[in-house]
Amino acid sequence: MTEVLMQGRQISKSYQDGKNTTQVLQDISFDLHIGEMLAIVGSSGSGKSTLMHILGLLDSPDCGELHCRGDNLLQLSQAKAAAFRNEHLGFVYQFHHLLNEFSATENVAMPLLIGGCQPQRAKQKANEMLERVGLGHRLKHRPAELSGGERQRVAIARAVVNEPALVLADEPTGNLDQTTGDSVFGLLKELNQSLQTSFVIVTHDLQLASQLDRTVTLNNGLLVANESMTP
Numbered sequence: 001m002t003e004v005l006m007q008g009r010q011i012s013k014s015y016q017d018g019k020n021t022t023q024v025l026q027d028i029s030f031d032l033h034i035g036e037m038l039a040i041v042g043s044s045g046s047g048k049s050t051l052m053h054i055l056g057l058l059d060s061p062d063c064g065e066l067h068c069r070g071d072n073l074l075q076l077s078q079a080k081a082a083a084f085r086n087e088h089l090g091f092v093y094q095f096h097h098l099l100n101e102f103s104a105t106e107n108v109a110m111p112l113l114i115g116g117c118q119p120q121r122a123k124q125k126a127n128e129m130l131e132r133v134g135l136g137h138r139l140k141h142r143p144a145e146l147s148g149g150e151r152q153r154v155a156i157a158r159a160v161v162n163e164p165a166l167v168l169a170d171e172p173t174g175n176l177d178q179t180t181g182d183s184v185f186g187l188l189k190e191l192n193q194s195l196q197t198s199f200v201i202v203t204h205d206l207q208l209a210s211q212l213d214r215t216v217t218l219n220n221g222l223l224v225a226n227e228s229m230t231p
């Protein structure tokens with residue numbers, strides 16, 4: 001078994017609405033290994049996005065611990081958490097969240113520039129990554145001038161351009177037709193193999209989930225390991 005990349009322990013999260021408390025996550029614990037691709041499935045409202053926001057340090061749990069390579073992530077200052085996110089994490093959303101007024105190259109170069117990379121070098125690396133996702137012929141296009149699958153590939157290029165240890169993808173293929181979704185998913189697998197990037201992927205597509213290393217289901221606030229789902 002490979003080394004553990006991220007470790008979550010007894011993570012709980014609830015939302016308070018007047019007198020009502022909604023317990024979304026209850027004592028969630030997990031180990032995510034280096035290079036592992038983990039699928040999270042579960043019905044709508046089961047807390048998948050809530051958990052992803054916590055793993056991405058975009059939201060805090062009520063209690064619990066999250067460790068990554070010796071760092072106690074939930075104890076980091078805001079500035080250190082932002083630096084950790086930029087250096088070690090990549091994000092892919094259901095809707096691409098690209099910056100509309102910027103070209104594909106500029107969108108992909110953004111995390112590099114934020115990380116202090118020299119602009120010419122950032123542009124070069126962004127273009128190399130866009131070539132890898134099959135968009136070498138669309139470098140100057142803005143999101144509005146790209147198809148849905150192309151936009152999602154730009155978003156993936158942006159998520160992995162920093163070579164992060166972990167990519168968090170919340171329904172990365174949810175908004176795409178089956179064929180485009182399959183090709184976007186194939187790209188994630190290829191990047192996983194070549195860069196040893198770990199992935200946590202939220203999906204409603206069980207067939208897609210079954211192609212990952214492991215699947216867990218969120219149900220009533222609990223994270224349940226699925227039995228072997230090899231097709």
Ligand SMILES: Nc1ncnc2c1ncn2[C@@H]1O[C@H](COP(=O)(O)OP(=O)(O)OP(=O)(O)O)[C@@H](O)[C@H]1O
Nearest residue numbers: 015016022024042043044045046047048049050051
């Ligand atoms: N800011 C908030 N305030 C109150 N309740 C919230 C808030 N954010 C999420 N919730 C509730 O927490 C539950 C989990 O939401 P979450 O977005 O994590 O679900 P999900 O599993 O991602 O669902 P979907 O598959 O529809 O995306 C939902 O019942 C939702 O209404």
Ligand SMILES: [Mg+2]
Nearest residue numbers: 048049050170
């Ligand atoms: Mg969600």
